[in-house]
Amino acid sequence: MLTAIIDYESGNLHSAHKAFERMAREVGAGDVVVTGDADVLASADRVVLPGDGAFPACMAALKGHSGLYAAMVEAVEVKGRPFLGICVGMQLIASRGHEYTLTDGLGWIAGDVTRIVPSDPALKVPHMGWNDLVIDVPHPVFDGIKTGDHTYFVHSYHMEVATPGERLAHVEYATDVTAVIGRDNMIGMQFHPEKSQTTGLRMIANFLRWTP
């Protein structure tokens, strides 16, 4: 069993690597590698797409590694491997991103990534810190997780999901902010599970055990 965390030079991969390694050990999910190698990715049983930064830059960086990009699309769309996108890595699977300029996403889950505009102007953007999840749709990734559990967010844009059943959880920040999305073999988390202590580690373990 191999879980590949895709390295396309975006984001803090060290934290994610350590958290996934630890939970893979605990649940017996095999090895975890951080890789920019298309062949390694092609051999992986699970795929994790992290990402920090602006949507257009991340999308360009991902597509810039053309072999890697193709291997990811094949793993998820053709082979049906379990996929987890984190933060901007989640946003990239939307139809479109509206950060700076309109950018096409992977379109795996229909929706638009738009700036958070809190109805209360006193609320700050980025939405930064711990917020409590409201679970909208039950999913194996929430095993042992309940509404009210906290995860760590840091983002200024979020995904407006087009199909209601594909938004699995949200948090409240004067408006509803999408926290978890999912369809078939794909999951996305807007928060950083690798920085969300026991709740986040539990969700990583759940992903590593998940057989969609």
Place this chain on the structure above:
Amino acid sequence: MLKTRIIPCLDVADGRVVKGVNFVGLRDAGDPVDAAIAYDAAGADELCFLDIHATHENRGTMFDLVRRTAEHCYIPLTVGGGVRTAVDVRALLLAGADKVSFNSAAVADPDVVAAAADQFGSQCIVAAIDAKTVAPGRWEIFTHGGRKPTGMDAVEFAITMMEKGAGEILLTSMDRDGTKQGFNLPLTRAISDAVSMPVIASGGVGTLDHLVAGVKKGGASAVLAASIFHFGEFTIQQAKQHMADAGIPMRLA
């Protein structure tokens, strides 16, 4: 609902916590990694390492600390002190920091913040501002640990940092730092009102009521403290409960 964060800050010099940390359950009071693990277990919302006399020679020590901390702690870690360029930011992020804070280098050239934010995203760039009261309602930026006046207005500089793409401001009142008299509330309020991003209040915490005031009167999104936690005067949970009792949304264990 988003919760207010409590951030214990560890001053580090040559790989050791300066002044030490003294609370139950710590194996080695001088090892920042041990302290970080203890704070993670105690329910801290984030951690901050400040390299207080960062020099080129001891950068390796800091990277090693950050790497070891990231292996054991699953909460966000901000690292500051001696950060000059986007190259420094990348090295710290690769070591396992989640956010990196600029201080003097951003005052000397605000564009270093823009370069780093463009490359790594605003979410991981913190602008640390050290300000001193120079007249009622007027605060000036000081660098080099508060020794060097710059003539720059703190509120204007905070706005510049926002425009350059910093994601958060770590605001330290040089008047209050170490005094245990509480945050400089007018300063905190002035900066918090001037910028749209989160402000971390720092400098002067002596009581739990000071934490409450920093949020309620100062408008801070997070509160940073060192000595009240390091020397066991209060636990993180006592602080959180006290703030929650005052009506502030907190992440309780």
